[in-house]
Amino acid sequence: MSPNPAPAQLRADCERCFGLCCVVPAFAASADFAIDKPAGQPCPNLRPDHRCGIHTDLRQRGFAGCTVFDCFGAGQQVAQVTFGGRDWRDAPETLPGMAEAFAVLRPLHELLWYLTEAVALRLPADLRDGLERARAETTALTEGDLTQLRAVDAGAHRDRVNPLLSRASDAVRSPGGADHRGAHLIGADLRRVDLRRANLRGALLIGADLRGGDLSLADVTGADLRGADLRGADLRATLFLHQAQLDSARGDARAGLPATLTRPTHWTALPLTPLRQPSRANAPARRSRRR
Known part of the structure; x- marks a missing residue:
């Protein structure tokens, strides 16, 4: 190197x-893996040429964990x-x-x-x-x-x-946005929350609703985005967003991505129906109550 x-x-x-x-x-039979596999033992789907025999069908065959x-x-x-x-x-x-x-x-x-x-x-x-x-x-x-x-x-x-x-x-x-470092936001509806410049390091965003959200300059280091809904979200300037986080989430063709990352193929199957944008009139009051 x-x-x-x-x-x-x-x-x-x-x-x-x-x-x-x-x-x-090691794999444990779960929603992410269809089988148990001990550490150090080849997966039965691994071919002699070291390629995956079900690579194009991993999600359909119960191996979503491999894709992320x-x-x-x-x-x-x-x-x-x-x-x-x-x-x-x-x-x-x-x-x-x-x-x-x-x-x-x-x-x-x-x-x-x-x-x-x-x-x-x-x-x-x-x-x-x-x-x-x-x-x-x-x-x-x-x-x-x-x-x-x-x-x-x-x-x-x-x-x-x-x-x-x-x-x-x-x-x-700087000057910084909301501090959600390590926050438990599993399944949270964050469509009306201002996440620009937010600290989301290590946040649990599993299944969170981020549709249409603006995450410009938000730090998502180590954030868990499994199942998060990123349809229409603006991630073009999100800090420290990596491919595996995108692969674990849901999204569509409208989501803005950094040029260095690839739109996951499983996103294309999601509907491209218009999203209802959050009301600007209600947003300030919502933020005031949170303070």
Whole structure:
């Protein structure tokens, strides 16, 4: 990986991986997975060429959880860098080590994605320099061999870097909007709530109604958008929105997306009926009562 990884290097490249996301994690039979699968055991749908045999029908076959997983490029890093292209099918003894490496590299690559997004923002020079240093340090951690990766505490490193990301968010969102950090907003009707410049870091927005909402400069780092209704929402300038969050949500062709993200294919099946916009006359009173 280069000292300053490009966004493309932080996206899953299944052609250069060995199906690690279909092997390493455990699945539990649920609404997201049709079967139980122990950790380290290949999914029965994984073909010998490391491709998914039901990729185009994952949601219909009960594997919606697979469609929202993102390794942020950690899979190909393990396969091609840490293990130098050795295939676990040809060398089964490498699989436990690959699983260890994947468990460390996946959160580091996610952190690199956030850092890369942050350094592209308009920030004070000292803050950008701090983010650049953190990105270089994180990149160096990902390039170690298996022994070196075993010594990495990815969680502790993330905790050291996260304040920088929070400062970047605060600087861009200034003067700042509503603070919903870590809020439980499951199933909430947020159509009339002003979420511009809001802090939604770690918020639980499962099934929330965000239709027609403006999330410009809202920080959605770690926000859970599973089943959230994003039809007609403006997400073009939303901060730290990544592909897996979109893939887990519902939406339509009217939703505005950042140029770097792709409209999920399952959104196209949703109706494109006009949405009733919130009343501007009622909005100020609603906000006043919330204060």
